[in-house]
Amino acid sequence: MSATAATNDSRHPLLAAILLALLVAALNIGLWWWGNRPHGPEDWHGPIAGYSVSVFQRYQNPLKQDFPSDEEIDADLKLLRRYTPRIRTYSTLENPQVYRLAEKEGLKVMAGANIDTRLENNEKELEALIALARRYPETINRVIVGNEVLFRGDLTVEQMEAYLDRARAAIRQPVSIAEPDYIWIKYPELARHVDFITIHLFPFWNGIARKDAVDAALGAYDNIRHMYPDKPVVVGEIGWPSNGDRHEYADPSISNEAIFIRDWLNAAKARNIDYYLLEAFDQPWKENLGEGRTGAYWGTFNADRQLKFPFTGPVTEDTAWPWKALAASLLALVPMIWFARKFKRFRLMGRLFFCLLIQLACGLIVWSATLPFNFYLSWIDWTMLVLLFPAQIAILAILLINGFEFTEVLWRRRWQREAQPLRPDRPEKQPFVSIHLACYNEPPEMVIATLDSLAALDYENFEVLVIDNNTRNPEVWKPVEAYCEQLGKRFRFFHLEPWPGFKAGALNFGLKETDPRAEVVAVIDADYVVRPDWLATLTGYFHDPKVAVVQCPQAHRDFEHNRFRRMTAWEFDGFFRIGMHHRNERNAIIQHGTMTMVRRSALEGTGGWSEWTICEDAELGLRLMHAGYELVYVDELMGKGLTPADFKAYKSQRYRWAFGAMQILKGRWDWMTKKGPLSLGQRFHFLTGWFSWFADALHLVFTLMAIYWTAGMVAFPHLFSLPMQLFLIPVIGFFFAKAIFGIVLYRARVPCGWYDTLMASLASMGLSHAIARGILHGLTQEKTSFVVTAKSRRLGGSNFAAFAPVREEVLMACALTLCIVGMALSFGTRYVEGTLWMVILAAQSIPYFSAMAGAWIAHKAGDKAG
Numbered sequence: 001m002s003a004t005a006a007t008n009d010s011r012h013p014l015l016a017a018i019l020l021a022l023l024v025a026a027l028n029i030g031l032w033w034w035g036n037r038p039h040g041p042e043d044w045h046g047p048i049a050g051y052s053v054s055v056f057q058r059y060q061n062p063l064k065q066d067f068p069s070d071e072e073i074d075a076d077l078k079l080l081r082r083y084t085p086r087i088r089t090y091s092t093l094e095n096p097q098v099y100r101l102a103e104k105e106g107l108k109v110m111a112g113a114n115i116d117t118r119l120e121n122n123e124k125e126l127e128a129l130i131a132l133a134r135r136y137p138e139t140i141n142r143v144i145v146g147n148e149v150l151f152r153g154d155l156t157v158e159q160m161e162a163y164l165d166r167a168r169a170a171i172r173q174p175v176s177i178a179e180p181d182y183i184w185i186k187y188p189e190l191a192r193h194v195d196f197i198t199i200h201l202f203p204f205w206n207g208i209a210r211k212d213a214v215d216a217a218l219g220a221y222d223n224i225r226h227m228y229p230d231k232p233v234v235v236g237e238i239g240w241p242s243n244g245d246r247h248e249y250a251d252p253s254i255s256n257e258a259i260f261i262r263d264w265l266n267a268a269k270a271r272n273i274d275y276y277l278l279e280a281f282d283q284p285w286k287e288n289l290g291e292g293r294t295g296a297y298w299g300t301f302n303a304d305r306q307l308k309f310p311f312t313g314p315v316t317e318d319t320a321w322p323w324k325a326l327a328a329s330l331l332a333l334v335p336m337i338w339f340a341r342k343f344k345r346f347r348l349m350g351r352l353f354f355c356l357l358i359q360l361a362c363g364l365i366v367w368s369a370t371l372p373f374n375f376y377l378s379w380i381d382w383t384m385l386v387l388l389f390p391a392q393i394a395i396l397a398i399l400l401i402n403g404f405e406f407t408e409v410l411w412r413r414r415w416q417r418e419a420q421p422l423r424p425d426r427p428e429k430q431p432f433v434s435i436h437l438a439c440y441n442e443p444p445e446m447v448i449a450t451l452d453s454l455a456a457l458d459y460e461n462f463e464v465l466v467i468d469n470n471t472r473n474p475e476v477w478k479p480v481e482a483y484c485e486q487l488g489k490r491f492r493f494f495h496l497e498p499w500p501g502f503k504a505g506a507l508n509f510g511l512k513e514t515d516p517r518a519e520v521v522a523v524i525d526a527d528y529v530v531r532p533d534w535l536a537t538l539t540g541y542f543h544d545p546k547v548a549v550v551q552c553p554q555a556h557r558d559f560e561h562n563r564f565r566r567m568t569a570w571e572f573d574g575f576f577r578i579g580m581h582h583r584n585e586r587n588a589i590i591q592h593g594t595m596t597m598v599r600r601s602a603l604e605g606t607g608g609w610s611e612w613t614i615c616e617d618a619e620l621g622l623r624l625m626h627a628g629y630e631l632v633y634v635d636e637l638m639g640k641g642l643t644p645a646d647f648k649a650y651k652s653q654r655y656r657w658a659f660g661a662m663q664i665l666k667g668r669w670d671w672m673t674k675k676g677p678l679s680l681g682q683r684f685h686f687l688t689g690w691f692s693w694f695a696d697a698l699h700l701v702f703t704l705m706a707i708y709w710t711a712g713m714v715a716f717p718h719l720f721s722l723p724m725q726l727f728l729i730p731v732i733g734f735f736f737a738k739a740i741f742g743i744v745l746y747r748a749r750v751p752c753g754w755y756d757t758l759m760a761s762l763a764s765m766g767l768s769h770a771i772a773r774g775i776l777h778g779l780t781q782e783k784t785s786f787v788v789t790a791k792s793r794r795l796g797g798s799n800f801a802a803f804a805p806v807r808e809e810v811l812m813a814c815a816l817t818l819c820i821v822g823m824a825l826s827f828g829t830r831y832v833e834g835t836l837w838m839v840i841l842a843a844q845s846i847p848y849f850s851a852m853a854g855a856w857i858a859h860k861a862g863d864k865a866g
Contacts, residue, residue, distance in 0.1 A: 017340035020348075024336055024355045025329035028363060032325035038314030041259040042266050045312070049268065050086035050110070050276035051300075052237055054283045055095055058303040058376075061285040062094055070097055077105045079305060080280055088236065088276045090114055090147055092128035093121075099132050103139040110236075110276065112178070115146035115163060117154045126163060133171040143167060144198060144236065146177045150187065157187050164193040178236040181220045185227065197228050198236040200278075204294075207248025210240065210256040214263045221273065235275035238264060242282075242308055243374060244294030245722065246832035252294055255317045258309035261300065265311075281305065284376030292722060293833075296376050303376060324366050332362035343408075350411025357403040361396040364730055368392055384723065391698060395734045398695050401688045405582045406741045410748060417584050419634045421537035427460040431539050433597070434518035435464045438506040439526035441471045444479040446642070447526045451480075453639075455487050459535040462522075463515050468495045469506035503593070504609040504616035511608055518600055523617075525594040529557065530639035538597065541632050548602040548629030549621060552595040553580070557640035564854070564861040565643040567759035568650055570752050572643070574742075574760060576635065577749040583689065584633040586681025590689070591621025591631065595639045602629055613667065614784065615660025622668060622686060626677050647851075647858040648805035650763075651770040658771045661690050662778025693771050695738075696847075700772035702731075703812065703844045710819040710841065714826045722833040728840060735843045766854035768847035769809050802859030806851045813848035816841050 055073045060066045068076075073095060080087060087107055089098055091114040102109050113129040115122050126145065133140050145167045149155050160177060168175045174195035181199045184190065191197065201220055203213035217238060225233050240260040241252040261277065268275050282299035289295050301307055309315050318324070336355040343351060372385055435454060439447055447466070454464050466484055468477045477495055484493040494513065499505055507523065514521065520542055524530065534552075541550050553576035559565035583589045596617065603609075606623050609616045621631060644650040665672070665687075672683050712720030742764075746757050777784065803810055820841050827834035 013341050013344045014337075016344070017337045017351075020340045020351060020355055021333055021336035024352070024359045025333055027356075028329050028332070028359045029322075029325045031363075032321045032328075036317045036321040038316050039255045039259060040314045041262040043312040044262045044265045046269070048084040048265065048277060049274060050088060051080055051084050051280040052088045052090075052276045052278045053080070053098075053280045054090065054286075055098065055281070056283055056285060058284065063285065067095060070101065073098055074101050074104075076281065076305070077101050077107060079301075081105045081107060086110065086141075086276070087280070088112065088144070090144075092125055092132055096128065096132065099136050099139060103136055107139070108141045109136075109139055110142040110144060110234075111140045112144040112147055113167075115149050115155070115160070116152075122163070126167065130167065130170045133173050137172070140173060142174050142176070142196070142234075143171065144176055144178050148179055148200065149177070150183050151180055157190065161190065161193045164190075168193070168195065174232075176234070181224050184224055188227070191228055191231055194231070196232040196234055197224060198234045199224055200237040201235055202238070204240055204247060204250040204252070207250050209249040210251065210260055213240070213250070213260055214267055217264065218267060218271070232274070235268075235273060237278035238275055239278035239298050239300075241294045241297040242299075243297040245292045245834070247294070248829070252297060253317060254308055255315050257300075258315040262311065282376070287376065287378070287721070293375070320370075324370055328359070328363040328366040331366065332359040335362075345413055345416075346407060347411040347413060350407045353411070354403060354407045357400060357407075361400055364396060365393070368730065378721075380719075381721070391702065392730050394694075394698065395730060397688075398691045399734055399737055401691050402738060402741050405579070406745060408582055408585065409578055409745055415581060415585065417587065417633075418581075419541070419632050421533070421634060421636055422540040424458075424533070424536035425540055430459065430461045430536075431519040431542050432515065432517040433459070433462040433520045433522050433535050433539060434510075434514040434600070435462060435522045435524065436467065436507055436510040436514075437464065437524055437526055438467045438469055438503050438510070439471070439480070440469045440503075440506075441473070441476055442526045444476060444483075447480050448483050450524070450526055450528050450530075451483060451487060451491065453529040453531075455491075456532050457530070457535055458532040459539075461517075462490065462535060463518070464491045465510045465513060466491065466493045467506040467510045468493070469499055469503070470497050471495070472497065501611035502614065504611040504613075507609045507616070508611070511604065514600070520597050521600050521603055522597040523593055524639060525641050527641040528594060528639045529641075530595075531637075534595075534638040535597075537636075538634060538638070542597075542599060544630070546628075546630045547632055548599045548624040548627075549591055549631040550597045551589060551591055551631065551633050552638040553577075553635060554592055554594055555637045555640045556643045559643055562861050563759075564646070564858040566756065567763040567854070567857070568643045570750065570756045570760040571763040573750050573752075574746055574764075578745050579689075580633055581635065581749075583685045584631075586679065586685060587625065587630055588682040588685035588689075589621065589631050589633045591617050591624075593617035594641065598624075599629075602627065613660050613663040614656055615664060618660065619664050619668070622664065622671070625682050626668075626671055628677055646805070647766075647855040650854070650858070651767065651805060651851075654767045655770045655774040656784075658693050658774025659778040659781075659784050661693065662775055663782075665690065666779070690775075693775055696768045696771040697775040699768060699844065699847065700776070703816070706841060706844060707815050707819055710823060710837070714819075714822040717826070722827070723837060728833065728836040731840055732836065732843070735840075762850050763854055765847045765850035766806075766809075767851075769806075769812070769851060799859070802856050803852060806848075806855045809848040809851035813845055813852060816845040816848065820845075 055068050055076050056062060057068055057072055060068060085108060087102065088110040090112040092111065093114070099109060099111065111129060111132060113125040115125060129143055129145070133143055145163050146160055149160055150157060164175060164177060176194040176196045176198040177190065178198040178200060181201060184197060184199060199221070201217040203216040206216065208216045221233065221235065240257040242254045242257040244252045246252065277300065279298050281301045282297055282303040284296045284303055286295035287293055335358050339354055339358065340351045368389065375381070377385070437450065451464070466480060468480065471477045481493040481495065484491040492513070494509065496506060496509060499509065501508065511521065520539060522535070538550050541547050554572060556565070556569040556572065559569040580589055593616070598620070602624055603620070606627050610619045613619050625631065644653055671678055672687050709720060709723070713722065743757065743761065746760065750757070820838050823834060823838050823841070829835050
């Protein structure tokens with residue numbers, strides 16, 4: 001962006017924000033227009049040769065013995081009489097009044113008898129057909145004995161030939177059986193028992209793309225004509241669905257239905273083909289008859305008897321698209337203007353990108369809210385919709401939150417609150433620092449290395465308090481006590497046993513023992529080795545009375561040659577290079593319990609370390625913000641510790657953080673949700689900063705639901721239908737968007753190569769289940785055990801034992817794999833929804849396989865180290 005443009009933008013920020021929002025809104029309307037461009041098939045003028053008709057209304061179902069009234073049937077026939085002189089029926093028992101009412105309207109009927117495996121019912125159907133044919137000789141001009149009976153395999157060819165012969169002997173109208181074209185090729189002997197050939201042509205079910213479908217249908221028709229030159233050939237059913245599941249290359253849509261039917265009508269007229277369109281009216285009850293969702297949408301009229309498309313002029317896929325586009329634009333307009341005005345400090349590309357995200361989210365909300373009304377949904381579908389729509393809103397919220405971080409990190413002009421190490425003070429100006437090192441059952445040599453680094457600090461005014469908390473084995477804590485004595489009076493050792501409160505309890509003890517001169521309390525973990533200038537270059541920030549905390553990143557050492565420690569080290573690094581800077585812009589960093597310095601008066605004045613949460617460090621940071629203090633984040637590696645020793649320790653640590661986060665969320669809910677001392681930005685970060693972890697919890701819940709639903713679809717397909725694209729597309733989009741955001745930010749901010757980026761992503765995904773359990777347990781429980789993260793290598797055991805820490809992940813991965821196999825065997829790739837569902841199941845399995853891979857890598861790395 002040029003300097004002139006930036007100046008103009010800053011002079012008129014509101015005008016610039018409005019123009020940017022209007023531009024994005026216009027793009028949104030253009031996108032809706034592009035997706036609903038009018039198509040122009042050849043016009044159709046004149047009557048349609050015939051319609052296949054089922055006269056059941058929107059909520060009627062013959063399977064439940066729910067039939068239309070005479071008035072409803074009469075209204076349907078009056079409507080059809082305006083478009084065609086002929087109709088085709090399928091049963092003589094279900095709606096016998098159709099023939100009387102058709103005679104009244106002057107319609108010709110090709111009457112059908114429903115023949116299937118019920119032999120007694122077949123006799124009734126055939127007898128009724130013969131009786132009706134004799135009673136209405138002028139109205140019933142043809143009869144069909146059986147519809148796709150041989151295709152379904154209900155009866156043998158010999159049985160059907162007997163039925164056909166009986167009908168031909170009893171009535172004078174021409175008789176046939178309706179079957180797909182390949183049945184007539186397979187059983188040519190059928191032709192001797194019929195007066196005409198009736199074929200069903202469905203290029204859709206052959207998976208043929210719409211543009212090739214009419215030619216395919218004509219080719220099949222010509223093949224039958226050539227095979228039976230002495231018999232009239234009637235196309236008993238031909239059509240295209242307007243909605244439902246995609247079948248290979250065949251895509252159901254209103255525009256595809258309109259184009260196919262209009263092309264077919266003109267081709268049939270030119271070649272003098274006798275046909276009946278399938279079908280007049282959508283029949284929602286057919287959705288569960290083996291054709292999937294598509295079975296309900298073959299009508300040229302919908303179930304409310306409204307014509308879906310015109311027979312002349314261009315065809316629009318969604319005639320309501322202008323209202324939907326306008327609604328999406330209006331819904332997004334105010335948030336876009338607010339964002340573009342509020343964050344004018346971002347580069348133009350960043351503001352444009354996030355406004356596009358806002359508009360996309362609002363468009364998806366409108367699409368998700370209106371799309372269900374294009375379907376004939378069952379109560380099960382509506383139940384799923386009601387349950388999952390809030391989850392979709394949550395997904396969009398998480399996407400926007402991640403997108404805001406993405407935008408600020410990539411397109412800021414500069415960090416507003418960036419802090420650097422300071423020039424060291426003279427000794428007489430240095431604040432006195434009390435360094436507290438709490439440890440529990442830590443290897444003595446590890447703690448001694450930390451003490452050596454503290455002894456080497458280039459600082460005059462400090463003390464070190466080593467607080468050993470409940471370590472029972474004297475062989476572990478005694479060497480540390482002895483070493484402190486060697487280091488001199490600056491180093492004081494305390495052994496507490498028994499002592500409550502976990503780490504917070506130990507630190508509160510240390511606070512009471514702190515030298516009265518101390519102005520600053522510094523805390524590090526027992527595995528850290530610090531730089532000599534740690535205190536000298538950072539304590540100067542405490543000259544500002546508003547500053548309560550100075551925080552450095554959590555960093556690691558000795559990981560380069562251990563594959564597991566390397567991947568976890570880089571995974572940790574992402575938050576401190578990306579998330580902490582993002583939060584620091586609004587004074588909302590997470591205080592973590594190592595490499596941190598706290599103003600003593602602020603710490604004591606707000607109550608010390610909280611022993612009611614296992615994340616006492618993060619809670620303290622929030623409490624100090626609530627008290628009005630500033631927290632300073634210096635992104636400089638002033639000390640390095642050790643990564644978790646193995647995958648069990650790695651999982652345990654992240655579980656503890658997630659559980660503690662929920663303790664804080666519940667305990668400080670009023671602070672985060674009500675206007676008060678915390679700024680809007682601070683409340684935003686402490687509420688939304690854990691949304692990515694909430695996404696892990698949602699992932700676990702959604703996965704369990706998906707396993708249950710998949711089992712239902714495979715075992716009881718008549719009760720559990722394939723999920724609609726409405727549910728699937730946003731979920732898949734979220735998976736991809738979150739992955740792209742994460743990788744792009746990582747590559748931009750973290751100084752590692754592609755290999756380490758991908759391995760860090762693997763480590764992060766492998767924690768999903770542990771985080772989900774931590775979130776759910778934290779929301780439902782008050783307390784949990786404080787498990788210290790093991791930093792030294794433990795004995796590896798057998799290869800099989802490598803997966804002991806991830807038993808639940810293994811079970812979830814196996815369950816999802818079985819679900820994918822079950823879907824593939826039951827549905828294959830016939831339906832796009834089925835394929836999308838398998839993609840989602842595969843995506844859901846990634847965190848569980850990642851955990852297994854992480855556990856294996858940790859096991860092998862431990863063996864190699866051993």
